Amino acid sequence: MCSFEDLVDRVGSKWSVGILLAAAGGPIRFGELERAVAPISRRMLTLTLRNLERDGLLVRTAYPTVPPRVEYSLTPMAFELQAALAALASWARRHQADVAAARLRYDGRTA
Amino acid sequence: MCSFEDLVDRVGSKWSVGILLAAAGGPIRFGELERAVAPISRRMLTLTLRNLERDGLLVRTAYPTVPPRVEYSLTPMAFELQAALAALASWARRHQADVAAARLRYDGRTA
DNA sequence: CGGGATCCCTTGCGATACTG
DNA sequence: CAGTATCGCAAGGGATCCCG
Numbered sequence: 001m002c003s004f005e006d007l008v009d010r011v012g013s014k015w016s017v018g019i020l021l022a023a024a025g026g027p028i029r030f031g032e033l034e035r036a037v038a039p040i041s042r043r044m045l046t047l048t049l050r051n052l053e054r055d056g057l058l059v060r061t062a063y064p065t066v067p068p069r070v071e072y073s074l075t076p077m078a079f080e081l082q083a084a085l086a087a088l089a090s091w092a093r094r095h096q097a098d099v100a101a102a103r104l105r106y107d108g109r110t111a
Numbered sequence: 112m113c114s115f116e117d118l119v120d121r122v123g124s125k126w127s128v129g130i131l132l133a134a135a136g137g138p139i140r141f142g143e144l145e146r147a148v149a150p151i152s153r154r155m156l157t158l159t160l161r162n163l164e165r166d167g168l169l170v171r172t173a174y175p176t177v178p179p180r181v182e183y184s185l186t187p188m189a190f191e192l193q194a195a196l197a198a199l200a201s202w203a204r205r206h207q208a209d210v211a212a213a214r215l216r217y218d219g220r221t222a
Numbered sequence: 223c224g225g226g227a228t229c230c231c232t233t234g235c236g237a238t239a240c241t242g
Numbered sequence: 243c244a245g246t247a248t249c250g251c252a253a254g255g256g257a258t259c260c261c262g
Contacts, residue, residue, distance in 0.1 A: 004128055007203040010210075012123035014255075017115055030224050041256050046225060056213025067223045068262085077206050084202045087195040092118040095188050099121075102167025125235080141244050152236050157245060178243045179242085 010055055015040050015048045017085065020074070023058065024082055027071040057081065121166055126151050126159045128196065131185070134169065135193060138182040168192065 011017060015037055022028060022036040034045055049072060052058040057078040063069040074082075122128060126148055133139060133147040145156055160183060163169040168189040174180040185193075 003203045003207050004132075004200055005125075006207070006210075007199060008123055008125070008128060012119055014116075014119075017119060021115070034224095042225075043227095043257085044255060047255090054214055054217040055210050056217075062224090068225090070224060077209055080206070081202050084198040087198045088118060089115055091192050091195045092114050095191070096114050096117075098188055099166050103165055106165040106167075145244095153245075154237085154247095155235060158235090173244090179245085181244060 010051070011081070011085075013048060013051070015044055016052060019045075019048055019052065020057070020078060020082060020085070023072055023074050024079075027061070027073040030070050030072070033072065052078075121162070122192070122196075124159060124162070126155055127163060130156075130159055130163065131168070131189060131193060131196070134183055134185050135190075138172070138184040141181050141183070144183065163189075 011020075018037040018040070019033060022033055028036070030045070030049075033049075034040065034042065037045065040048075049058060049060070053060050053072075057075055058072050059075055061071045061073070063071075122131075129148040129151070130144060133144055139147070141156070141160075144160075145151065145153065148156065151159075160169065160171070164171050164183075168186055169183050170186055172182045172184070174182075
C-alpha cells in the first residue's frame with residue numbers, strides 16, 4: 001500500500017542517488033558518470049543505469065558513431081524526484097553534526 | 112562531503128522508514144513495533160532500533176517493571192526527517208503508476 | 223568507448239533457540 | 243516482554259577479462 005518499500009528498493013541502492021545527481025546537469029556520458037560517481041565499478045554503473053532506465057527515471061540515447069557515444073538524461077519524473085531528494089539533502093546538512101554527536105555519545109556509552 | 116551516501120546508508124536500510132513511521136504517533140513499545148512493521152524479524156527490529164537510537168533519531172526508554180516495558184519515541188530531529196520523507200512519499204504516490212508503466216515497457220522491449 | 227560475462231567474497235537478513 | 247546468540251543462505255557488489 002504505502003509503496004515506500006518499493007521506493008527505497010529503487011532509489012536506495014548504493015549508487016542510484018549519486019547517478020541521479022550527476023545526471024541533473026543535463027545529458028551525461030557513460031565515462032563521465034564513471035568519474036563523477038567514483039569510485040563506482042563499471043559493473044555497478046551499468047546495472048544501476050539499467051534499473052533507473054527501467055523505472056523510467058533515465059533515458060538512454062546511443063549514437064551509432066565510432067567510437068560509440070551513449071548519453072543518459074533525466075526524465076521529467078526524475079527531476080521531480082530530485083526536488084524531493086533535495087529536502088532530504090537539506091535535512092542531512094542541517095543535522096549531520098547532530099548525528100555525529102549522537103553517535104559519539106552512543107559509542108561512548110557502550111564502549 | 113555530500114553526506115548523502117551516509118544518509119542513504121542510515122535511512123535506506125530495509126526497515127528504518129517503516130519503524131520511523133510507526134513511531135510517529137508517539138511512544139511505541141517493542142511488541143507494538145513488531146506488529147506494526149510486520150513481517151519484520153525480531154533480530155532486524157532490534158538491530159534497526161539500535162542503529163536509529165545510535166544516530167539520535169530514536170530514544171529508548173526502559174521501565175524497570177516486570178514484565179519489562181520499553182518504549183521508543185522519535186527525537187525532534189526525526190520529526191524533521193519525516194517531513195522530508197513525506198515529500199518522497201508524495202512523489203512515490205504521484206508516480207507509482209508511471210514507474211509501473213515504464214517497467215512494463217522496458218520488460219516488454221527486452222523480453 | 224560502452225558495455226557484457228564470470229568469479230568470488232562480503233553483507234544483509236531470516237530462522238531458530240536461549241535468557242533476564 | 244524484550245531482547246541476545248548462532249547459523250546459514252542469498253543477494254549485493256567489487257575485480258577482472260573479453261567484446262563490438
